[in-house]
Structures are given as structure tokens and as C-alpha cells.
Amino acid sequence: MIILNGGSSSGKSGIVRCLQAVLPNPWLAFGCDSFVDALPARMQESDAGIAVAADGGVSVGADFLALEAAWREGVVAMVRAGARVIIDDVFLGGAASQQRWQKALGEVGEAGVLWVGVRCESAVAAGREVARGDRVRGMAAAQADVVHEGVVYDLEVDTSRTESLVCAQAIAARVHDGEDPARRTPSTAHVPARPTTAP
Amino acid sequence: MIILNGGSSSGKSGIVRCLQAVLPNPWLAFGCDSFVDALPARMQESDAGIAVAADGGVSVGADFLALEAAWREGVVAMVRAGARVIIDDVFLGGAASQQRWQKALGEVGEAGVLWVGVRCESAVAAGREVARGDRVRGMAAAQADVVHEGVVYDLEVDTSRTESLVCAQAIAARVHDGEDPARRTPSTAHVPARPTTAP
Amino acid sequence: MIILNGGSSSGKSGIVRCLQAVLPNPWLAFGCDSFVDALPARMQESDAGIAVAADGGVSVGADFLALEAAWREGVVAMVRAGARVIIDDVFLGGAASQQRWQKALGEVGEAGVLWVGVRCESAVAAGREVARGDRVRGMAAAQADVVHEGVVYDLEVDTSRTESLVCAQAIAARVHDGEDPARRTPSTAHVPARPTTAP
Amino acid sequence: MIILNGGSSSGKSGIVRCLQAVLPNPWLAFGCDSFVDALPARMQESDAGIAVAADGGVSVGADFLALEAAWREGVVAMVRAGARVIIDDVFLGGAASQQRWQKALGEVGEAGVLWVGVRCESAVAAGREVARGDRVRGMAAAQADVVHEGVVYDLEVDTSRTESLVCAQAIAARVHDGEDPARRTPSTAHVPARPTTAP
Numbered sequence: 001m002i003i004l005n006g007g008s009s010s011g012k013s014g015i016v017r018c019l020q021a022v023l024p025n026p027w028l029a030f031g032c033d034s035f036v037d038a039l040p041a042r043m044q045e046s047d048a049g050i051a052v053a054a055d056g057g058v059s060v061g062a063d064f065l066a067l068e069a070a071w072r073e074g075v076v077a078m079v080r081a082g083a084r085v086i087i088d089d090v091f092l093g094g095a096a097s098q099q100r101w102q103k104a105l106g107e108v109g110e111a112g113v114l115w116v117g118v119r120c121e122s123a124v125a126a127g128r129e130v131a132r133g134d135r136v137r138g139m140a141a142a143q144a145d146v147v148h149e150g151v152v153y154d155l156e157v158d159t160s161r162t163e164s165l166v167c168a169q170a171i172a173a174r175v176h177d178g179e180d181p182a183r184r185t186p187s188t189a190h191v192p193a194r195p196t197t198a199p
Numbered sequence: 200m201i202i203l204n205g206g207s208s209s210g211k212s213g214i215v216r217c218l219q220a221v222l223p224n225p226w227l228a229f230g231c232d233s234f235v236d237a238l239p240a241r242m243q244e245s246d247a248g249i250a251v252a253a254d255g256g257v258s259v260g261a262d263f264l265a266l267e268a269a270w271r272e273g274v275v276a277m278v279r280a281g282a283r284v285i286i287d288d289v290f291l292g293g294a295a296s297q298q299r300w301q302k303a304l305g306e307v308g309e310a311g312v313l314w315v316g317v318r319c320e321s322a323v324a325a326g327r328e329v330a331r332g333d334r335v336r337g338m339a340a341a342q343a344d345v346v347h348e349g350v351v352y353d354l355e356v357d358t359s360r361t362e363s364l365v366c367a368q369a370i371a372a373r374v375h376d377g378e379d380p381a382r383r384t385p386s387t388a389h390v391p392a393r394p395t396t397a398p
Numbered sequence: 399m400i401i402l403n404g405g406s407s408s409g410k411s412g413i414v415r416c417l418q419a420v421l422p423n424p425w426l427a428f429g430c431d432s433f434v435d436a437l438p439a440r441m442q443e444s445d446a447g448i449a450v451a452a453d454g455g456v457s458v459g460a461d462f463l464a465l466e467a468a469w470r471e472g473v474v475a476m477v478r479a480g481a482r483v484i485i486d487d488v489f490l491g492g493a494a495s496q497q498r499w500q501k502a503l504g505e506v507g508e509a510g511v512l513w514v515g516v517r518c519e520s521a522v523a524a525g526r527e528v529a530r531g532d533r534v535r536g537m538a539a540a541q542a543d544v545v546h547e548g549v550v551y552d553l554e555v556d557t558s559r560t561e562s563l564v565c566a567q568a569i570a571a572r573v574h575d576g577e578d579p580a581r582r583t584p585s586t587a588h589v590p591a592r593p594t595t596a597p
Numbered sequence: 598m599i600i601l602n603g604g605s606s607s608g609k610s611g612i613v614r615c616l617q618a619v620l621p622n623p624w625l626a627f628g629c630d631s632f633v634d635a636l637p638a639r640m641q642e643s644d645a646g647i648a649v650a651a652d653g654g655v656s657v658g659a660d661f662l663a664l665e666a667a668w669r670e671g672v673v674a675m676v677r678a679g680a681r682v683i684i685d686d687v688f689l690g691g692a693a694s695q696q697r698w699q700k701a702l703g704e705v706g707e708a709g710v711l712w713v714g715v716r717c718e719s720a721v722a723a724g725r726e727v728a729r730g731d732r733v734r735g736m737a738a739a740q741a742d743v744v745h746e747g748v749v750y751d752l753e754v755d756t757s758r759t760e761s762l763v764c765a766q767a768i769a770a771r772v773h774d775g776e777d778p779a780r781r782t783p784s785t786a787h788v789p790a791r792p793t794t795a796p
Contacts, residue, residue: 013728014725014729015728017240018724018727018728020238020239020240021239021241026238026248027239028270030237038228038229039225040220040225041216041219041220041531042220043225048225049225066281066282067225067227069280069281070227070277070280070282071282073276073277073280074273074274074275074282075273076276077272077273077275077277078273078276081268082265082268083265083266083269124760127615127761127762127763128611128760128761130615130618130762131612131614131760161758163721163724164724164725164728165728213526213529213530214529216531217529323561326416326562326563327412327563329415329419329562329563330411330412330413330415330416330561330562330563332415360559362525362526362529363526363529364525364526364528364529365525415638418636418637418638419637419638419639424636424640424660426635426636426664426667426668432631432634432635435631436625436627436631437617437625438617438618438623438626440617440618441623447623461623464680465623465625465680467679468625468676468680469680471674471677471678472673472675472678472680474671475670475671475673475675476667476668476671477667478670479666479671480666481663481664481667481668481671
């Protein structure tokens with residue numbers, strides 16, 4: 001499992017598509033965008049759901065958090081069932097958001113996850129927000145730094161001056177895609193052999 | 200959990216959005232479209248993934264089936280974690296496709312699922328396929344009947360002459376949305392008393 | 399040239415795609431949606447552009463009207479240059495909106511245009527607005543009747559209980575698609591023969 | 598009027614959205630993508646329309662060329678009617694494609710158009726093609742150079758290592774957006790000052 005975290009317009013989705021192209025095995029891609037798409041339309045703009053203010057600030061409500069927690073459990077269950085999964089997320093809560101994933105991951109999280117920080121200079125991300133044209137202006141700048149606060153990564157990439165494909169190749173080099181990640185996880189848990197090599 | 204099954208262009212997506220609007224609690228919506236979106240681009244048109252022939256016939260490969268099985272496990276895990284979930288699917292294998300869901304559902308499937316057949320006359324669905332303009336022509340007619348073969352439903356709706364919203368209201372009337380569906384399942388399974396009061 | 403007028407969620411786009419499919423010659427399709435897509439993002443929600451209120455009411459500003467007038471001139475120029483064109487529009491101003499097209503059309507308007515009213519019962523359109531899920535709720539009901547006030551049609555269709563494809567076939571039966579519509583117009587204007595058959 | 602020419606995935610659309618954001622007056626944006634969207638679905642993959650081969654090669658037929666010529670006439674008519682218009686196009690025919698625009702432009706073309714070449718290194722564009730995920734792979738590389746052959750520009754930008762917004766600012770600096778572009782053309786024609794700088 002690969003979890004990418006970065007602010008809006010930092011380039012996560014492009015990296016995900018490149019990862020799916022360069023990794024030899026098929027990986028499923030989910031993320032906060034596909035989760036929000038799964039919500040009822042009325043939760044897109046409500047106190048219980050997710051709301052984007054005119055300045056690009058994002059707030060989420062109790063129903064949103066409860067459904068998101070269940071969604072995380074489901075994603076982890078897909079990994080346990082043998083699927084390779086890439087997640088792109090926006091850790092609005094910084095370290096607390098990472099802990100929510102770690103809690104859902106349980107023992108999978110110890111060895112089976114590659115944590116990737118996707119950085120992008122605030123001004124660059126803000127420019128790309130204008131170029132893509134489908135986001136409330138201000139989200140990119142508001143999220144550029146805050147989503148990384150206190151988060152611990154295995155690897156960080158910076159899209160400010162590096163293409164998505166090059167970032168994806170750097171990430172792919174850290175993924176053991178030849179093995180089945182689901183089988184890797186229990187074997188790490190149950191078989192104490194392999195003590196000298198970090199998985 | 201609600202599982203809708205119907206052929207391409209039978210009107211499933213519209214019913215799902217209406218269900219999300221009329222049901223008082225928030226329901227997450229997933230389906231074969233969002234699953235395919237999660238696949239690598241190269242699996243959209245390959246032997247290992249999913250391929251749509253010029254006549255609208257659909258074939259899927261081994262990688263597709265394996266990832267789909269893991270995805271079903273994950274969706275069921277979301278339900279176990281407390282989320283209300285609506286699935287819209289195309290049972291290309293008819294009864295065999297339903298059995299795959301039943302296997303993934305385990306004990307949830309006994310009481311916690313409402314199976315809904317979404318029918319649409321072949322000629323009507325074929326016309327709507329032209330009107331929407333984003334599907335290979337022929338899929339609607341090819342799937343209209345075959346996806347229902349041997350499938351057992353709690354409820355069937357027919358969109359040929361009934362609006363999506365009206366179909367959704369009929370389905371919603373069968374859903375006990377006041378309780379938490381995750382908690383309802385064990386209580387229904389274990390406590391046979393409740394014969395006189397609708398839950 | 400074919401000009402369809404109807405409220406939001408009345409089914410215009412589906413009819414347009416079906417018309418493009420059933421008419422033997424290739425027809426270009428433009429409309430208020432593609433015009434709005436051509437505007438700067440900041441005009442989507444501003445006093446000078448177009449604004450959709452929370453209740454689905456739509457208001458447009460001076461810049462919007464000026465650009466729309468130039469756009470209409472351009473569309474008519476495409477027809478004069480030999481293109482077959484289908485327009486789907488929302489006559490928020492009723493008869494005044496039709497007159498704006500007639501002014502832009504000039505002599506083309508006399509014989510070369512088929513005016514089509516696309517009706518849909520307000521409650522049905524409101525339900526379809528929920529089913530499509532990408533429109534502010536209330537637009538369909540707000541526009542269902544007002545857009546037709548004082549407008550004169552060659553043909554009206556009602557999508558409340560008639561499929562898009564059937565509506566398109568009724569419209570296509572009134573189109574002389576074997577001839578070149580651009581060449582047809584001057585011949586009607588210059589040659590007074592054909593006095594007994596409506597063009 | 599601004600006409601941008603560049604290969605697939607060279608970054609034209611992002612520059613267009615940035616131009617619409619930074620230019621003080623409202624500019625309409627059209628291009629080959631919106632033109633293709635206006636075609637009947639059957640022309641997307643046919644001998645008479647446009648076809649994209651498995652290697653990303655693009656071929657267009659006679660109906661396509663005829664409709665495109667009429668579309669260009671219409672776009673120029675919008676400019677004559679007072680609209681500021683940005684076009685992003687892919688000159689598959691190189692200099693011949695530019696001449697088609699010049700023919701349509703007539704006298705507007707002499708002074709009222711800013712020709713912009715959008716360059717992107719072939720390998721970079723190919724990587725972005727993977728990242729966006731919605732284009733046949735190979736188009737970017739196939740078009741990167743050929744579309745610029747023999748084309749004469751007022752200005753060239755290179756998106757390989759320059760952000761869309763920065764490119765747009767360079768272009769905007771060459772646009773006299775304070776004046777009405779339609780009125781600017783005759784005034785440029787009548788005042789022979791500016792003899793030393795090519796327009």
C-alpha cells in the first residue's frame with residue numbers, strides 16, 4: 001500500500017496515474033476525491049459534510065468523519081484481501097490524520113505501507129490551481145504546508161520543479177512490486193525470519 | 200446495504216443519486232464505474248483488464264476479477280464498520296455474480312442487504328445509450344436481460360416508464376434507514392422476536 | 399439550423415445527441431452549456447457573468463450578454479459558411495431571447511431555422527435534476543415554464559413521457575437534411591417558387 | 598484574438614485558463630477540443646471524422662475539414678462582433694494549418710491576432726500525457742515538433758520548465774487588453790506608426 005499526502009493542486013493525482021503506469025502489477029487508486037464523490041450531493045455543502053469556503057478553506061462535519069473512518073477500514077480490508085492500493089489524501093489534520101490511517105491499518109501499517117509526502121511550493125501550487133480551473137482559488141495555498149505538519153514519511157517528492165512521472169519513478173523504486181503485498185504482510189507478522197532486511 | 204443490479208444505461212446511477220437524496224441518513228455510493236476508474240489506465244483495454252468490443256460486448260480478465268474480489272471485501276468491510284452503502288453493479292455473470300457478493304457479504308448478507316433489480320426494456324435502454332453519448336453503442340441491448348438471469352431480488356423496479364426518483368422512493372420505502380444498518384444485522388440474525396413491530 | 403429551447407433538466411442535451419445520431423449529415427452542436435464553458439472561470443460566479451442562486455435562480459450580467467451576442471453572431475456565421483448547426487438554449491427572457499436569435503439570424507432566420515420547444519413537466523424535470531446530481535436544485539422548476547413564454551415554435555416535444563430518441567426522430571422528420579441548409583436558405587430567399595409548401 | 602498552437606499535452610489548456618484569469622477583460626476560449634466535442638459521436642471514430650490510432654496518430658476526414666473551416670469562420674465572426682477570443686489549436690498541418698486561419702481571418706489577421714507557439718520537449722509532454730491519463734499514449738510525442746513546422750509566431754513559450762501561469766503572464770504582456778480588440782484592428786490599419794516593430 002502506498003499513501004500519498006499533499007495539499008490541493010500539489011500534483012498527487014498525476015503522480016498516482018504515473019505510478020499505475022510504471023508499476024508492473026496492477027494497483028487500485030482511491031483517494032479523498034473519490035471518497036467525496038461517493039457522498040450524497042447534499043453533503044458537498046453542508047455542516048455535516050464538507051464545505052469549501054470562498055477563501056478555499058475546507059471544513060468537515062461529524063457525518064463526514066464517521067463515513068471517512070469506515071471508508072478507511074474498507075480500503076485496508078481491500079489490501080488484506082490481496083489488492084495493491086494507492087491512496088492520495090489531504091491530511092487536513094496533519095499528524096492526527098496520519099494517526100487515523102495508522103489506526104485503521106493495524107498490523108498492515110507496520111511493514112506494508114509506503115508513506116509519501118507530496119510537496120509543492122505554495123506559489124507554484126496556487127498557479128496550477130488557476131491553470132486547472134476546477135478548484136476554488138485559495139485551497140492550494142491554504143493547504144500547502146499545514147497538511148505536512150508532524151507527518152512522518154518514508155519518502156518525499158517535490159513537484160515544484162520535478163515532473164509527475166519522475167516523482168512516480170522515485171516512489172516506484174521504493175516499492176517491492178514483484179511480491180504480493182498482502183502475502184508480504186502476514187509473513188512479516190508471523191514468520192520472524194528476515195530480521196536483517198527491512199521490508 | 201443496498202445492491203442494485205442492471206444493464207448499462209438502465210438508469211442505475213440516477214436511481215442511486217435519488218436514493219442518496221431521499222434517504223434521511225447519508226449513504227455512500229460505489230459501483231462498477233467507480234471501481235473501473237480505480238484501475239490502471241492500461242487495464243481499461245487489455246486482456247487482463249476490461250475490454251469493450253465494437254459491438255458493446257464486455258470481457259474481463261483474471262487481474263480484473265482478482266481486484267474486483269478484493270474490492271468487494273473492502274466494501275463489505277465499510278458496511279461492517281458502520282457505513283451505509285449503495286452499490287450499483289452489472290452482473291455480467293448473472294446468478295454467479297450475485298453469489299460472489301453473497302460470499303463477500305458473509306453473515307451481513309443474510310439480513311442486511313436489499314437486493315434490487317433495475318430493469319429497462321432493451322429498446323428503451325438502447326435509446327438512452329444514444330442520448331447519453333458516452334457509451335459504446337450496443338452495451339445496453341447486450342446486457343439488458345442477461346444480467347438478471349437467475350438473480351434473486353427483494354424488489355424490482357423498471358425505469359422504462361418510471362422516473363428515477365419514483366423508483367428510488369419505492370426502494371427507500373423498503374429501507375430501514377432510522378437504525379444503524381451495521382447494528383441491525385446481528386440483532387436480526389440472533390433475535391427472532393420482533394414479529395409484530397416493524398423495525 | 400435547429401434551435402431547441404427548454405428549461406434546465408428538460409432533456410435538451412439528450413435530444414441533441416440523438417439528433418446528431420439520426421440525422422444522416424453531420425451537425426455541429428453548441429449551446430448555452432458550451433458557451434458558459436468558454437467564459438473565464440471568474441464569470442461563473444460574478445455580477446458581470448452568470449450566477450446561480452441557492453434556489454436555482456439564474457442571473458446574468460452585462461459582460462455575459464455582450465459576449466453572448468457576439469457568440470450568436472459567430473454561430474450564425476458558421477451556418478452561413480455551410481455548417482449544419484444544432485443549438486440548445488435556455489430562453490431565460492422568453493420571447494425576448496428568441497428575438498435576439500432572430501436579429502442575429504437575419505435572413506437565415508426566415509427559412510433556414512427550425513424552432514423546437516422542449517417541454518417537460520416541472521415535477522418531472524425537478525426529479526431528473528436530482529437524478530443527474532450536477533445541477534443546483536430548483537433550476538428545473540424555476541425555468542420549466544418561463545422559458546417558453548411568448549416563444550413561437552415550428553414544433554414542440556414533451557420529454558415528460560417520451561424518450562429523447564423518439565423526440566429526436568420527430569424533429570428529424572421536419573429537417574430537410576438531404577439538402578445543404580446553407581444553400582437552401584438563399585434559394586428560398588431568391589427564388590419565389592415553393593410558395594405552397596412550408597419550408 | 599490570441600491563437601495558441603502546440604502539440605497534445607504541451608499545456609495549452611492550462612495557459613488558456615491562466616490567460617482568462619490574468620487578462621482584465623473577459624476573453625472567450627475555444628479550441629480543437631471544444632470543436633471535437635461539438636461533432637456527432639460517430640465522427641469521433643470514423644473515416645469522415647477524426648480517428649486516433651493506437652500509436653497516437655491522428656487523421657481527419659473530409660467532413661471534419663469542412664465543418665472545421667465553417668467553425669473557423671464563425672470564430673472570426675465572433676471577434677468581428679466585438680468578442681475577445683483565445684483559440685488553442687493543434688496545427689497538424691503545420692504552416693498549412695496557420696494559412697487556413699489566416700484565410701478565415703482576412704483583414705482581422707493582419708493586426709488583430711497574437712500568434713503564440715506553445716513548445717514542450719517531447720519527453721516532458723509524453724510524461725504529462727501519462728499523468729493526465731485521458732489521452733491515447735503517443736499523441737504528445739507524435740505532435741511535439743510537427744505542429745510547429747513552418748509556423749510563424751509573435752511569441753513562443755516553453756512549458757517544459759515554465760509554469761502555465763508564468764507563460765500566460767508573458768503572453769498577456771503582449772496583449773493590448775485595455776482596448777477593444779475589434780476596434781483596435783482598424784485603428785492599427787489606419788495609423789502607420791509602429792514601422793520598426795513587427796506586429
